[in-house]
Amino acid sequence: MCVFLKVxxxxxxAQSKKRGLSLDEKREKMLQIFYDSQDFYLLKELEKxxxxxxxxxxxxxxxxxxxxxxxxxxxxxxxTSIYFWSLPSCAGNQLRTVxxxxxxxxxxxxxxxxxxxxxxxxxxxxxxxxxxxxEALSELKAIEQKYNELKEEMGQxxxxxxxxxxxxxxATEVAHAAxxxxxxxxFTLRQWCSNNFPQAKEQLEHMYHEVLNSEANISxxxxxxxxxxxxxxxxxxxxxGDQLLEGDS
Numbered sequence: 001m002c003v004f005l006k007v008x009x010x011x012x013x014a015q016s017k018k019r020g021l022s023l024d025e026k027r028e029k030m031l032q033i034f035y036d037s038q039d040f041y042l043l044k045e046l047e048k049x050x051x052x053x054x055x056x057x058x059x060x061x062x063x064x065x066x067x068x069x070x071x072x073x074x075x076x077x078x079x080t081s082i083y084f085w086s087l088p089s090c091a092g093n094q095l096r097t098v099x100x101x102x103x104x105x106x107x108x109x110x111x112x113x114x115x116x117x118x119x120x121x122x123x124x125x126x127x128x129x130x131x132x133x134x135e136a137l138s139e140l141k142a143i144e145q146k147y148n149e150l151k152e153e154m155g156q157x158x159x160x161x162x163x164x165x166x167x168x169x170x171a172t173e174v175a176h177a178a179x180x181x182x183x184x185x186x187f188t189l190r191q192w193c194s195n196n197f198p199q200a201k202e203q204l205e206h207m208y209h210e211v212l213n214s215e216a217n218i219s220x221x222x223x224x225x226x227x228x229x230x231x232x233x234x235x236x237x238x239x240x241g242d243q244l245l246e247g248d249s
Contacts, residue, residue, distance in 0.1 A: 021054055026063045029053035031072065034086035041084050070094070176231045183228050190222075 021029065033049050034041075041049070043061060050060040064084060067073035071094050073086040127133070158164065193204050208222040 020056075023063070023066070026055045026059065027067055027072075029055050030060070030063050030067065031086060034073065034084075035088050038087055039085070042081055043084065046084065173231070176229060180228050183226075186222065186226075 030046070030050065030053070033046070033053060043064065046064060047057040047060045050057055050063075055063060064073060067086070068075055068084075072090070073084055074090065075082055075084045077083075190204075190208070194201055197204065
């Protein structure tokens, strides 16, 4: 039993010796080098001093950079070399700066909290639970329901919407004018072909009739009844229009 406990204790001691330092511990160790000597160092010099404090040389560069990022270690390039240094007063100044910023943020947050509290109190006024408020909310709900019903009813008359009908009418007129414009172009082209190729009149007429739509494989040629389009009178039909026609009949 005693032998087992002794072996266990030796194993735990060995494991504790193998455990590496955390980043914070490494930062403290490297800062202590600066504070003890109050001197300036090159990176390669710090990489030699680090292992003496338990910080392996391979991690010295990253540890020093983290201290530089937090303004706990200063660096400057002199000639072709970069020097690092840190004094106890530098750390004190940095902490005071951080403290002032945190204190300013705290005061701003407290002020904002008071403002939000005042806004909340102001919004509560007139919203207290009461019979009058409940009646008003009930009336509002009824009005919203009625609005939705009327909106749905209006949708039934969409086919007879004057604005939609007028837009459709204008679009039809534009399409009608375009169709007749192309019809006029076709007549003009046929006349030009007849005037310039009178000897091929029969072949041209045959070609006009035999033009095919290659995609649909149907004849889209010019038929004998090909002519300008006439725009018929438009009678609006729909749910309401049908009812009116039925009533007239």
